[in-house]
Amino acid sequence: xxxxxxxxxxxxxxxxxxxxxxxxxxxxxxxxxxxxxxxxxxxxxxxxxxxxxxxxxxxxxxxxxxxxxxxxxxxxxxxxxxxxxxxxxxxxxxxxxxxxxxxxxxxxxxxxxxxxxxxxxxxxxxxxxxxxxxxxxxxxxxxxxxxxxxxxxxxxxxxxxxxxxxxxxxxxxxxxxxxxxxxxxxxxxxxxxxxxxxxxxxxxxxxxxxxx
Amino acid sequence: xxxxxxxxxxxxxxxxxxxxxxxxxxxxxxxxxxxxxxxxxxxxxxxxxxxxxxxxxxxxxxxxxxxxxxxxxxxxxxxxxxxxxxxxxxxxxxxxxxxxxxxxxxxxxxxxxxxxxxxxxxxxxxxxxxxxxxxxxxxxxxxxxxxxxxxxxxxxxxxxxxxxxxxxxxxxxxxxxxxxxxxxxxxxxxxxxxxxxxxxxxxxxxxxxxxx
DNA sequence: TAACTTTTGAGAGTTAATCTCATTTAACAT
DNA sequence: ATGTTAAATGAGATTAACTCTCAAAAGTTA
Numbered sequence: 001x002x003x004x005x006x007x008x009x010x011x012x013x014x015x016x017x018x019x020x021x022x023x024x025x026x027x028x029x030x031x032x033x034x035x036x037x038x039x040x041x042x043x044x045x046x047x048x049x050x051x052x053x054x055x056x057x058x059x060x061x062x063x064x065x066x067x068x069x070x071x072x073x074x075x076x077x078x079x080x081x082x083x084x085x086x087x088x089x090x091x092x093x094x095x096x097x098x099x100x101x102x103x104x105x106x107x108x109x110x111x112x113x114x115x116x117x118x119x120x121x122x123x124x125x126x127x128x129x130x131x132x133x134x135x136x137x138x139x140x141x142x143x144x145x146x147x148x149x150x151x152x153x154x155x156x157x158x159x160x161x162x163x164x165x166x167x168x169x170x171x172x173x174x175x176x177x178x179x180x181x182x183x184x185x186x187x188x189x190x191x192x193x194x195x196x197x198x199x200x201x202x203x204x205x206x207x208x209x210x211x212x
Numbered sequence: 213x214x215x216x217x218x219x220x221x222x223x224x225x226x227x228x229x230x231x232x233x234x235x236x237x238x239x240x241x242x243x244x245x246x247x248x249x250x251x252x253x254x255x256x257x258x259x260x261x262x263x264x265x266x267x268x269x270x271x272x273x274x275x276x277x278x279x280x281x282x283x284x285x286x287x288x289x290x291x292x293x294x295x296x297x298x299x300x301x302x303x304x305x306x307x308x309x310x311x312x313x314x315x316x317x318x319x320x321x322x323x324x325x326x327x328x329x330x331x332x333x334x335x336x337x338x339x340x341x342x343x344x345x346x347x348x349x350x351x352x353x354x355x356x357x358x359x360x361x362x363x364x365x366x367x368x369x370x371x372x373x374x375x376x377x378x379x380x381x382x383x384x385x386x387x388x389x390x391x392x393x394x395x396x397x398x399x400x401x402x403x404x405x406x407x408x409x410x411x412x413x414x415x416x417x418x419x420x421x422x423x424x
Numbered sequence: 425t426a427a428c429t430t431t432t433g434a435g436a437g438t439t440a441a442t443c444t445c446a447t448t449t450a451a452c453a454t
Numbered sequence: 455a456t457g458t459t460a461a462a463t464g465a466g467a468t469t470a471a472c473t474c475t476c477a478a479a480a481g482t483t484a
Binding site (some may be wrong): 061098100101133136137138140141144155158159161166167168169170171173174175176178180181182184185198201202205206207208209210211212 | 367390396
Binding site (some may be wrong): 026051063064071073 | 449
């Protein structure tokens with residue numbers, strides 16, 4: 001199931017893809033073409049040195065079409081990575097398990113799969129995002145906003161506290177920051193370190209009260 | 213209307229100010245004028261609806277001069293709030309005290325003072341920053357980069373671990389996120405809640421391992 | 425006052441981002 | 455199949471952020 005999710009995500013997604021009407025299929029294809037060419041050009045020339053016009057030319061669309069797919073140049077890098085599967089796995093943990101422990105189990109299960117199939121892609125993208133201040137700021141903001149909504153609800157539900165309990169935001173923002181720290185350390189090591197281990201240790205460290 | 217350093221700046225800063233050569237004094241005055249007019253216009257018209265040209269007109273300078281003082285429109289809101297006094301107070305705590313506890317004491321001491329003098333200014337600015345996505349992302353990124361440098365060194369020093377220990381980044385980013393969460397909750401309450409208390413409780417919650 | 429340095433303003437140029445409108449292309453009911 | 459309807463696209467104009475250059479103005483110092 002887990003390996004299935006990531007490894008075979010291509011084929012599963014492809015099957016869904018082929019069931020879509022032609023118009024939707026073309027839209028998805030265009031969207032992917034833009035992202036692929038953009039990431040390639042960013043890698044080749046740098047982010048700032050690449051104009052939207054160049055991306056549009058490479059993807060064989062007009063600049064106005066680019067902005068119809070992505071509201072800003074930044075957004076074509078920021079894929080919305082939130083996965084409903086994460087919520088599922090999180091909820092599947094025994095109710096007496098604490099929020100952070102459930103989070104650890106969830107990442108242990110899901111990251112293992114992702115780490116096999118998408119390691120290189122994630123590493124490349126992470127390096128790009130971390131090296132361009134505007135992308136870095138927007139990516140982290142996006143993750144925080146997401147955790148403020150989706151994960152906050154899950155956490156409050158599990159803990160049995162109201163969603164507006166100040167501790168819920170502290171918990172979600174702090175754990176999100178811990179995971180981002182792990183990813184950053186991993187990207188800085190050029191992938192030499194083990195990401196799943198770094199994430200698990202980061203969360204364990206938070207659960208232990210950050211004893212330093 | 214906008215008398216610049218009227219109430220807030222302490223007499224200590226004023227004395228320093230008057231010792232500066234005329235050229236430096238004018239520069240500081242211009243910088244403050246830009247920030248004051250910008251914040252006023254943002255409050256009146258909204259951030260996006262206010263152009264740099266309008267700010268420049270209000271501050272009686274040319275647009276090119278605006279960009280000589282602030283590299284981007286965003287930056288005239290983002291004051292660099294890092295205070296060397298914070299490092300001093302942090303270092304002054306007994307060496308056997310843990311990093312988070314030293315941080316708590318530091319915030320307890322410094323926030324108490326700020327809360328009296330600058331409460332309204334901080335609240336206004338926080339609301340502006342939190343309401344404009346671009347400002348929010350850049351502010352949080354700025355704080356994280358700061359904590360990645362200044363505070364990381366202090367934390368590693370106190371804990372007696374190398375600065376590149378992964379736990380150092382996890383600790384600094386997580387505590388920074390916890391403080392930001394407290395400030396956000398405070399701003400959302402329109403200042404009805406007690407900021408020093410929220411910050412102290414957030415850090416205590418982190419030190420306890422986020423038990424939820 | 426004169427020589428020197430720094431700050432400033434004017435103006436032109438680049439690019440991201442928004443908007444309108446005409447054209448093309450797919451979807452679907454007959 | 456075909457015509458009607460709805461959606462996607464491209465071209466082009468527009469705004470505003472940001473960069474750059476150069477000459478004028480203001481300050482510092484001898």
